[in-house]
Amino acid sequence: MNISVVIPLYNEEESLGELEAWIRRVMEANNFSYEIIMVDDGSKDASWSEIEKLKKLNPHVKGIKFRRNYGKSAALHVGFQAAQGDVVITMDADLQDSPDEIPELYRMIVEDGYDLVSGWKKVRHDPISKTIPSKFFNGVTRFISKIPLHDFNCGLKAYRGNVVKSIEVYGEMHRYTPLLAKWAGFEKITEKVVEHRARKYGVSKFGLSRFINGFLDLMSITFIGKFGKRPMHFFGTIGTLFLVVGFVILAWLSYEKLIFKEYGITDRPLFYFGILTLIVGMQLFVTGFLAELLVRNSMTRNNYIVEEEI
Numbered sequence: 583m584n585i586s587v588v589i590p591l592y593n594e595e596e597s598l599g600e601l602e603a604w605i606r607r608v609m610e611a612n613n614f615s616y617e618i619i620m621v622d623d624g625s626k627d628a629s630w631s632e633i634e635k636l637k638k639l640n641p642h643v644k645g646i647k648f649r650r651n652y653g654k655s656a657a658l659h660v661g662f663q664a665a666q667g668d669v670v671i672t673m674d675a676d677l678q679d680s681p682d683e684i685p686e687l688y689r690m691i692v693e694d695g696y697d698l699v700s701g702w703k704k705v706r707h708d709p710i711s712k713t714i715p716s717k718f719f720n721g722v723t724r725f726i727s728k729i730p731l732h733d734f735n736c737g738l739k740a741y742r743g744n745v746v747k748s749i750e751v752y753g754e755m756h757r758y759t760p761l762l763a764k765w766a767g768f769e770k771i772t773e774k775v776v777e778h779r780a781r782k783y784g785v786s787k788f789g790l791s792r793f794i795n796g797f798l799d800l801m802s803i804t805f806i807g808k809f810g811k812r813p814m815h816f817f818g819t820i821g822t823l824f825l826v827v828g829f830v831i832l833a834w835l836s837y838e839k840l841i842f843k844e845y846g847i848t849d850r851p852l853f854y855f856g857i858l859t860l861i862v863g864m865q866l867f868v869t870g871f872l873a874e875l876l877v878r879n880s881m882t883r884n885n886y887i888v889e890e891e892i
Contacts, residue, residue, distance in 0.1 A: 585609070585616040585688060586667030586743075590657030590756075591675035592623045598632040598675060605681045606640060612685050619644045620675070621661045624651035630890075637892050645892045655756040660888065662746035668692070670746045674737035680777045687740035687774065697745050697768035700731050700760055701738035703778035726804055727761045731773050734760060738776050742768070758800065813873035821866030824859045831856030 587605055591598070602618060609616045622630050622645065633645040646660055658672065669691045673679040683701065690699045716735060723734050735757045749762040760771050809816040835847045835856065847853050 583617060583667045584614045584669065585684065586665035586670045587616065587618045587681075587684070588658065588661035588665055588670060588672045589618065589620045589675050590623055590654050590661065590672075591620060591625065591629060592651060592654075593625045593627045593629060594675040595625070595628045595632050597677045598629065598636060601675060601677055601681070602636045602640060602643060605684070606642075608681045608684050609642075614684075614688070617642050617644055617665075617667065619646065619661050619664055621645075621657040622647040623653065623657045624648045634892065645890075646888055647890045648888065653754070655751045655753055658756050658759075659751045662749075662751065665743070665746060668743050670741045670743060672737060672739050672741075678779045679738040680779060683738060683774070683776045687738075690772070690774065691740050691742055695770060696740075696772050697742050697770045698760055698763050698772075699740040700733065700771070700773045701736040701776035702731070702733045702773045703736055704732070704775045706778050723758070723761075723800055726800060727758075727764070729760050729764060729771060731760060731771070733773070734758065736776070753802070761804075814870040817866045817870030817873060821863045821870065824863030824866065826863075828856045828859035828861075828863060831859065 589601070598620070605616075605618055608614075618640070620633050620636075620643065622633060624647075630645070630647050633643070633647075637643045637645060644664065646657075646664065648656070661672075662670065669688050671684055671687060673681070679701070687699050687701075690696050716733075720732060720734055723729075724731060739759065741759075741763070745763050745766070745768050748766045748768070749759065751759060751762065755762060763771060805816070831852060835850065835853055839847050
């Protein structure tokens with residue numbers, strides 16, 4: 583199969599029929615073998631009924647429905663697990679991503695040899711309350727990850743099939759699939775300027791909490807990527823620094839007491855600071871040892887209740 587199109591969605595009943603017809607036209611015009619995997623993330627509207635109707639009209643449509651809302655990362659994860667295409671395309675269900683971009687994205691993966699191509703919405707049709715935080719977020723992510731992308735959060739992306747089988751998307755990590763791919767060893771990552779269309783139906787799901795959670799997940803994924811297999815290198819280094827500082831302070835105070843004998847060690851605030859640094863250093867060492875024991879991933883982290891599949 584040439585292409586799997588994975589579409590996570592939440593309350594997008596108005597746009598699904600138009601989106602499916604658009605994707606079908608593009609696929610048939612380019613003679614692609616394909617599947618469309620729509621993952622209903624616990625929608626409260628009639629999105630699942632629309633998917634069932636589309637399945638009857640187009641046998642290439644597949645649907646997965648969550649019993650409740652887990653988030654976009656969860657929807658992408660199960661979509662990636664179900665995908666069978668040589669190239670996996672992700673896009674949002676709100677018609678802001680253009681299926682006309684699919685042939686060129688496919689070509690860049692197959693012919694140019696990229697592992698991941700991320701869309702860049704150079705010209706956006708979003709309010710300033712969304713564009714300004716997005717620019718800040720992308721700048722910080724670009725600085726930390728060292729991946730030269732302008733738009734990490736663009737829903738329109740293309741992946742080589744083995745990339746999506748090698749990464750684990752959870753929490754709010756859908757924003758960081760390029761970074762996840764890089765940590766997994768897929769470093770041929772680039773971007774393509776894509777059309778950003780104004781929202782036609784429904785309302786945006788963007789909120790301040792998403793921005794905050796995304797930043798926290800960036801810190802988490804950066805730490806896991808660098809120290810996930812060797813947490814003692816992180817905690818042990820800081821712990822050693824605290825232990826050395828505490829030892830030097832207490833050793834100096836003891837020397838002064840033995841030589842000058844003019845005051846008690848416990849009369850000086852520096853003594854308590856030295857004790858504090860020793861305690862903190864030991865705590866960090868213990869944290870490092872415990873983290874080494876827990877370094878294996880939880881077996882239940884990506885267990886989601888799928889109510890129905892077609």
